[in-house]
C-alpha cells in the first residue's frame with residue numbers, strides 16, 4: 001500500500017463528505033416532491049455523520065484534517081460548482097426543472113462518494129492490523145448508506161426526467177420501493193419499472 005496515496009484518498013473522502021453536506025442543503029431547497037425531500041433530509045443527516053466518521057479515521061491515523069492537497073482542492077471545486085449549478089437552476093428555471101438539476105447534482109456528488117468508500121473497503125482488507133479494525137468498522141457502517149444515496153437518487157433523476165418529458169413515471173422510483181443496495185439490484189429495479197407502471 002502506498003501510504004501517501006492512501007492519505008490522499010482520505011483527504012478527498014473528507015472533502016467529498018463536507019461538500020456533500022452543502023450539496024444536500026442546496027438540493028433540499030430545490031426539492032418539491034415531498035418523498036424526495038424526506039429522502040434527502042435523511043441523506044443529509046447521514047452525510048453529516050460521515051464527516052464525523054472520516055474525522056475519527058483521521059484521529060486514528062494521526063492525520064491533520066485541515067491539511068490541503070491539490071486533489072482535495074479539486075474535490076472542493078467540484079462540490080462548490082454543483083452547489084452553484086443548483087442555485088442557478090433555482091433562480092432561473094421552473095421548480096420542476098430545478099428539482100431535476102438537483103437530482104443530477106446529487107448523483108454526480110454521490111458517484112464520487114460511493115467510489116471513495118468502495119476504495120476504502122479495498123484498503124481496509126490490506127491495512128496494517130492496528131488500523132484495519134478502525135477502517136473496517138467505519139466502512140461497514142457507511143457502505144450501505146452510500147449504495148442507497150447513489151442508486152436511489154439515480155432512480156429519482158431518471159423518473160423525474162421521464163415525468164418531465166410527459167411520459168408515465170414510477171414515483172417513488174423502483175429503486176426506492178425495492179430498497180436497492182447493489183448495482184445489480186439497481187439494474188433489476190430499472191428493468192422492473194415497466195411492470196410497476
Ligand SMILES: [Fe+2]
Nearest residue numbers: 017047050113
Ligand atoms: Fe457519504
Ligand SMILES: [Fe+2]
Nearest residue numbers: 110113146149
Ligand atoms: Fe453519500
